[in-house]
Amino acid sequence: MRNKMRAAMFAAVMAAAMTTGCVSAAEYASDAEIKVWGSQEDQEMLQTIIENFKEDHPEAADWTINTAVVSSADAKTEVLKDPSVAADVFEFASDQLAELQAAGVLYRVTKNKEEIMANNLPNSVDAATIDGEMYGYPNTSNSFFMYYDKSKYTEDEVKNLDTMLAKDLGDDVANFSMDLDNGWYTSSFFFGAGCTLFGEDGSDPTQCDFNSESGVLVGDYLLGLATNPKVKNHDDALLLAAFKDGTLAATLTGTWNASAIQESLGENFGVTTVPTVTLEDGTEMSPSTIVNFNLYGVNAQTKYPLESMLFAEYLSSEKCQKIRFEVRNSSPTNLNLVNDTELLASSPAVAVLSEQVKTSTVQPSIPQIANFWSPMEAFGQDCIAKAVTKDNMQEKLDTMVTGILSRIGE
Amino acid sequence: MGKTGKKRVLPESAVAGVVSKGDIWAKLSLVIMGIANLRRKQIVKGCVFLFLEVSFLLYMAKSGIEALKGMITLGTQTQGWVFDEELGIDVLAEGDNSMLLLLWGVLCLFVIVAFVMTWRANLKSALEVQELEAKGKHIPGFIDDVKTYLDAKFHRTMLALPMLGVLAFTVMPLVYMILVAFTNYDNTHQPPGNLFTWIGLDNFGTILGSGGLISQTFWPVLGWTITWAVFATLLNYIGGILLALLINRKSVKFKPFWRTMFVMSIAIPSFVSLLVMKTMLQPDGAVNVLLKSMGWIKESIPFLTDATMAKITIIVVNLWIGIPYTMLITSGILMNIPESLYEAARVDGANASVMFRKITMPYVIFVTTPYLITQFIGNINNFNVIYLLSGGGPSTLDYYQAGKTDLLVTWLYKLTVSSKDYSYASTIGILVFVISAVFSLLTYRRTSAYNNEEAFQ
Amino acid sequence: MFNSGSMSRNKKMKDVASYIALSVLSFIWMIPIMWVVMTSFREESGSYTSYFFPKGYTIDNYVKLLTDNTQFHFTRWFTNTLFVAVCSCVISTFFVLAVSYVMSRMRFRMRKSLMNIAMILGMFPGFMSMIAIYYILKGIGITQSLAALIMVYSGGAGLGFFIAKGFFDTLPRALDEAAYLDGATRMQTFFKITVPLSKPIIVYTVLTSFLSPWMDFIFASVIMGDNYDNYTVALGLFKMLEREFINDYYTQFAAGCVLISIPIAALFISMQKYYVEGVSGGAVKG
Numbered sequence A: 001m002r003n004k005m006r007a008a009m010f011a012a013v014m015a016a017a018m019t020t021g022c023v024s025a026a027e028y029a030s031d032a033e034i035k036v037w038g039s040q041e042d043q044e045m046l047q048t049i050i051e052n053f054k055e056d057h058p059e060a061a062d063w064t065i066n067t068a069v070v071s072s073a074d075a076k077t078e079v080l081k082d083p084s085v086a087a088d089v090f091e092f093a094s095d096q097l098a099e100l101q102a103a104g105v106l107y108r109v110t111k112n113k114e115e116i117m118a119n120n121l122p123n124s125v126d127a128a129t130i131d132g133e134m135y136g137y138p139n140t141s142n143s144f145f146m147y148y149d150k151s152k153y154t155e156d157e158v159k160n161l162d163t164m165l166a167k168d169l170g171d172d173v174a175n176f177s178m179d180l181d182n183g184w185y186t187s188s189f190f191f192g193a194g195c196t197l198f199g200e201d202g203s204d205p206t207q208c209d210f211n212s213e214s215g216v217l218v219g220d221y222l223l224g225l226a227t228n229p230k231v232k233n234h235d236d237a238l239l240l241a242a243f244k245d246g247t248l249a250a251t252l253t254g255t256w257n258a259s260a261i262q263e264s265l266g267e268n269f270g271v272t273t274v275p276t277v278t279l280e281d282g283t284e285m286s287p288s289t290i291v292n293f294n295l296y297g298v299n300a301q302t303k304y305p306l307e308s309m310l311f312a313e314y315l316s317s318e319k320c321q322k323i324r325f326e327v328r329n330s331s332p333t334n335l336n337l338v339n340d341t342e343l344l345a346s347s348p349a350v351a352v353l354s355e356q357v358k359t360s361t362v363q364p365s366i367p368q369i370a371n372f373w374s375p376m377e378a379f380g381q382d383c384i385a386k387a388v389t390k391d392n393m394q395e396k397l398d399t400m401v402t403g404i405l406s407r408i409g410e
Numbered sequence B: 001m002g003k004t005g006k007k008r009v010l011p012e013s014a015v016a017g018v019v020s021k022g023d024i025w026a027k028l029s030l031v032i033m034g035i036a037n038l039r040r041k042q043i044v045k046g047c048v049f050l051f052l053e054v055s056f057l058l059y060m061a062k063s064g065i066e067a068l069k070g071m072i073t074l075g076t077q078t079q080g081w082v083f084d085e086e087l088g089i090d091v092l093a094e095g096d097n098s099m100l101l102l103l104w105g106v107l108c109l110f111v112i113v114a115f116v117m118t119w120r121a122n123l124k125s126a127l128e129v130q131e132l133e134a135k136g137k138h139i140p141g142f143i144d145d146v147k148t149y150l151d152a153k154f155h156r157t158m159l160a161l162p163m164l165g166v167l168a169f170t171v172m173p174l175v176y177m178i179l180v181a182f183t184n185y186d187n188t189h190q191p192p193g194n195l196f197t198w199i200g201l202d203n204f205g206t207i208l209g210s211g212g213l214i215s216q217t218f219w220p221v222l223g224w225t226i227t228w229a230v231f232a233t234l235l236n237y238i239g240g241i242l243l244a245l246l247i248n249r250k251s252v253k254f255k256p257f258w259r260t261m262f263v264m265s266i267a268i269p270s271f272v273s274l275l276v277m278k279t280m281l282q283p284d285g286a287v288n289v290l291l292k293s294m295g296w297i298k299e300s301i302p303f304l305t306d307a308t309m310a311k312i313t314i315i316v317v318n319l320w321i322g323i324p325y326t327m328l329i330t331s332g333i334l335m336n337i338p339e340s341l342y343e344a345a346r347v348d349g350a351n352a353s354v355m356f357r358k359i360t361m362p363y364v365i366f367v368t369t370p371y372l373i374t375q376f377i378g379n380i381n382n383f384n385v386i387y388l389l390s391g392g393g394p395s396t397l398d399y400y401q402a403g404k405t406d407l408l409v410t411w412l413y414k415l416t417v418s419s420k421d422y423s424y425a426s427t428i429g430i431l432v433f434v435i436s437a438v439f440s441l442l443t444y445r446r447t448s449a450y451n452n453e454e455a456f457q
Numbered sequence C: 001m002f003n004s005g006s007m008s009r010n011k012k013m014k015d016v017a018s019y020i021a022l023s024v025l026s027f028i029w030m031i032p033i034m035w036v037v038m039t040s041f042r043e044e045s046g047s048y049t050s051y052f053f054p055k056g057y058t059i060d061n062y063v064k065l066l067t068d069n070t071q072f073h074f075t076r077w078f079t080n081t082l083f084v085a086v087c088s089c090v091i092s093t094f095f096v097l098a099v100s101y102v103m104s105r106m107r108f109r110m111r112k113s114l115m116n117i118a119m120i121l122g123m124f125p126g127f128m129s130m131i132a133i134y135y136i137l138k139g140i141g142i143t144q145s146l147a148a149l150i151m152v153y154s155g156g157a158g159l160g161f162f163i164a165k166g167f168f169d170t171l172p173r174a175l176d177e178a179a180y181l182d183g184a185t186r187m188q189t190f191f192k193i194t195v196p197l198s199k200p201i202i203v204y205t206v207l208t209s210f211l212s213p214w215m216d217f218i219f220a221s222v223i224m225g226d227n228y229d230n231y232t233v234a235l236g237l238f239k240m241l242e243r244e245f246i247n248d249y250y251t252q253f254a255a256g257c258v259l260i261s262i263p264i265a266a267l268f269i270s271m272q273k274y275y276v277e278g279v280s281g282g283a284v285k286g
Helices: A004-017 A022-026 A040-056 A076-083 A094-102 A111-117 A120-127 A161-164 A183-192 A212-229 A236-247 A256-270 A304-313 A318-328 A348-357 A367-371 A373-386 A394-406 B014-021 B024-028 B035-039 B042-075 B098-135 B143-147 B156-182 B202-206 B213-248 B256-268 B268-282 B287-294 B307-337 B337-348 B350-378 B384-388 B408-418 B422-446 C007-040 C059-068 C074-105 C111-121 C125-140 C148-162 C162-169 C173-181 C186-197 C199-215 C218-224 C234-242 C243-276
Strands: A033-038 A062-069 A089-093 A137-142 A144-147 A176-178 A231-233 A250-254 A270-274 A290-298 B080-084 B089-093
Touching: A004 A120, A033 A040, A033 A304, A040 A062, A040 A137, A040 A304, A040 A318, A076 A089, A076 A094, A089 A094, A089 A212, A089 A304, A094 A290, A094 A367, A120 A137, A137 A304, A137 A318, A137 A348, A144 A256, A144 A348, A161 A176, A176 A236, A176 B024, A176 C059, A183 A212, A183 A290, A212 A231, A212 A318, A212 A394, A212 B143, A231 A348, A236 A250, A236 A256, A250 A256, A250 B307, A256 A270, A256 A348, A256 C243, A290 A304, A304 A318, A304 B089, A318 B268, A373 A394, B014 B024, B014 B098, B024 B035, B024 B098, B035 B042, B035 B098, B035 B268, B042 B098, B042 B143, B089 B156, B089 B422, B098 B156, B098 C059, B098 C125, B143 C074, B156 B422, B156 C148, B156 C186, B202 B213, B202 B422, B213 B256, B213 B307, B213 B350, B213 B408, B213 B422, B213 C007, B256 B307, B256 C007, B256 C243, B268 B287, B268 C007, B268 C243, B307 B350, B307 B384, B307 C007, B307 C162, B307 C199, B337 B350, B337 C111, B350 B422, B350 C111, B350 C162, B384 B408, B408 B422, B422 C111, C007 C243, C059 C074, C059 C243, C074 C111, C074 C148, C074 C162, C074 C199, C074 C234, C074 C243, C111 C148, C125 C148, C125 C218, C148 C162, C148 C199, C148 C218, C162 C199, C173 C186, C186 C199, C199 C234, C199 C243, C218 C234
Parallel strands: A033 A062, A033 A089, A176 A231, A176 A250
Antiparallel strands: A089 A290, A137 A290, A144 A250, A144 A270, B080 B089
């Protein structure tokens, strides 16, 4: 009798186990060894995240998760150099996506894909997608916006760039500055006017209409900025120094300079989205800043694909994005966090960035993008040197576009 | 000036020698290496040859043949994905990696060449030992051989390790790089996901001929590279010699002190000093600020932002970097000129300037000619100064991914690292090399350093 | 000897002119160095300043650089580089001397061809074949280690023999002949006679081969990959110049540069006296 009962109980337990999908716990190898890459300043935070991960996922309790130092900018080079010894999970910038995927080193996102797509900014999902398949887990966003000195501009004035430029701030103060010979910044004006680079989705290496009619209007506007004595051509080093000296009223840059500018401006620290711009034909347009996202990728040659995917998903989950925001002041891509104005209030720069990203243009990642920067830089430098004029604007833009689209062997 | 009329005895082919003069043992060593030596009691030597032959055959059987095959095809199997039922996801099916196939193929070629040379050495040794026996002379044992290697054949001993290093770290990678120029390895053909394949001379045609943007870029960049190399080398050379002479004057005291001042600039790593100078030469940098505050100029001088100015600036900055080196070498040489030469000249009644012209200068030029040529070639490939100082800029819309002060080598770097156009980069590398090689072989052979080595010794 | 007053005045003027020229030139040469030193003591952060002299001075940068190892492991990298530099310096010098002595003193069949080949090989830009070298090292099994770096830096050193050979060519053959007459082998001649006479060229070779590990960041980055602890100091300092760090770490970067220069400068200065010693001058009469 007892045996029969035991057998029945045993069968019942087995049935229960099979139907509840308890099998999932046995899916993962119990002794997985995963290597994760992160930048040097992320190492401590990564350790915390790893501990949290093991708590939240008991099946991972015996896994060995090692970290090593490779920043997201270097990830592509390191992975492509030797994928067999590269990390199983690594962080990379979305502008490296196409190359990594074409080289066949990324695992496509297979588990919980719909969930991930629903949880993150649509822009970020696009940035991680090629031909309908996702190859990265969106994590943080990276773009730029405007910082300004509150003692020099009011909140209203900074809504439109021409209003700002019209104000008289004295001889030794520059009304505005930006990196004029850097395509990462100047492209925003072209995008805002409706021009496209490499097609609507950034995958067509033969398309670029920066020299269209709207493009010419934008070019004229940029030329105006370059030749305006109240506008300076500043890169990071110069704008920081200028804020410190009090000789700058507003500039375009990203969150990496937030703390330094905060220190210089103190109470007068102001941030806002990039101002609108009035082109020559009267249209007022809002520049669409270029954005790239930090994605987590799984190495195609990993020995523990399921485990790596689980960890990569965890690393880019809402919980971890929140930790990242609090510890590293990163801008999250998770929709809940982006819309949580209360949370973001503690970091005005990140709050503004999250706003800005909603209207940004994703940076194309196809290999042709490598040829984009030089011609844009040359164009900007020619504007500053006054080699570009209103008369030869169309010609110069045509040459620029030819350079952007040029490939060896054609 | 012409070549000394030495009659060159053509070395007899080792194989022909064995076939015609060899006895049974020598002929056997065509197939079984070392057997002739073993027969004549050169145990160690024979065993070494035999061992080498066996290892080579094993290597070829195990990986060599595969490597050669792989190199010819450069891979046939692309990477693919296979759906794995158990895991519920795709799993990678690894394909061929063209890059690695090429590399292992090159390695195999080197091994084969090395083996062939060892085999010929074995044949020569067999003949030698046979002749010694025929003449009844003493057949050298192992110890005797070692002694020769410390004396008459000292050059072999001394050259062995350095040559090995050069082969492994310079020659082999170089051959690999040269071969890449004949493939289509670029950013659309990146392993491990993609294969690349041989395309012959197509790349060269594209770069040199087609009239496209890239050949429009190649020739001007080449022109500036040569101009830069000439100016940089000459000015540094003359400047360094002048400086060395200045310090070396009899009446100048504290010679070491003065030398140290200039040598300190070498101590600071060049990337630091170049970055410093780059910062100082910006439109809002220290130099312009200083000049403006002294009222000498109204608007910033575009040191690095105007094409012509940038070229001049780079050459001038390079003087700062390079003159101390030349000064250092020349100083050493000046001190090495034997006093006896000067004394003899003084006895003959020569004054200071004659001694300078007839003794000092020829001596210095003779010793430093190789240095000069090395410097010239080095400047053609001078990556650091250009890259760190101007980044190759200012950018221009006329070139394909190159700026106005880019040398071929910095352009190469941009193509490799940024655009990942490896095969084109290799092609340009080869063209650079061809130019440098032709030039230096032509001039070096003409210089007295090459022809009159004996005269000075 | 000079018995006319105008000639000695002329000489005095030339002397004074020489000293003035030397001083001016030395000053010009020292300016960038002074700037780096001043920046390393600068209190204000930031990579660009619109003024030349720092507003405040502090030694904080050095302190932080040496003690705060969370972000940049400077002390570890420094010792790494010192180790690599010493080892590769020893190996390189040996290789160069060996090859140049052989090329200068001995005559054998392949000599001229080898010299031509060596000259040609030096003309290829090195970084093109970096990836091949990486895999070769991986094949031997020593990637990401300091040993790999040492091999990369000194492996091809044998090619750089031209300058040393030029020097050896000026040493009179008569010395060697004398030694052979006394029954010495070539090896003994090399070590006992030639080497002691070659001090200036040894010094030069040692100095140049000691320098390169401190300055190279390209090869170091390819070989080290993600092995952060094994970085060399040049690579590490370069990381400080990246966008996220440059503003906060620029002054520490300058401090790091000064620290690197110290061993190099020390080596140079201590080897100075070998330059002052005259060489074989009177060793061979007639």
